[in-house]
Amino acid sequence: MKVEVLEATRHKRMVKDPYGFFTIFVDKSRKEIVVEFYEQAPKGKDGKAVTGKLGMVLCGTTAEAICHTIAREELVSRFDHATYLGRELQKAEIALRYKLDYTQDEELLIRPKK
Structure with missing residues (x-):
């Protein structure tokens, strides 16, 4: 059986x-x-998207627990969105654990010990 290899x-x-x-x-x-x-807020009368309204705040100390809560509450509909959130939450957990600065959508900078 031939298995497809994707880049x-x-x-x-x-x-x-x-x-x-x-x-x-x-x-x-x-x-x-x-x-x-x-x-997601409905589009305005001009057809442009408006900023959404705050629907929920989740707090936790691990990416796993927050991901499970997001899934349980059915807050995402797209697989690409779920995988993005998993990556960002894992970065946030590492930042929390090692007292690093975290900014969403930015590279997590880990400085080696001197």
Whole structure:
């Protein structure tokens, strides 16, 4: 049986999830990851998308627990969105654990010990 081998590639454009979007940050004082879920708002009268309304706030200390909560609450409809969230939440967990700075959609900078 022949198995297809694919070269991994990135999506060239982002496709919005009709369910909504998330902002992720690390609250160092509370020692937790905070995820805000914004429900997708309908387009305005001019046809342009408007910013969503805050629908839920999730707090936790592990990417796994937050991912399970997002899945259980059915907050995503797209696989690419779910995989993106998994990557970002794992970066946030590493930042929390090792006291690093975390900014969503940016590279997590890990400085070697001197």
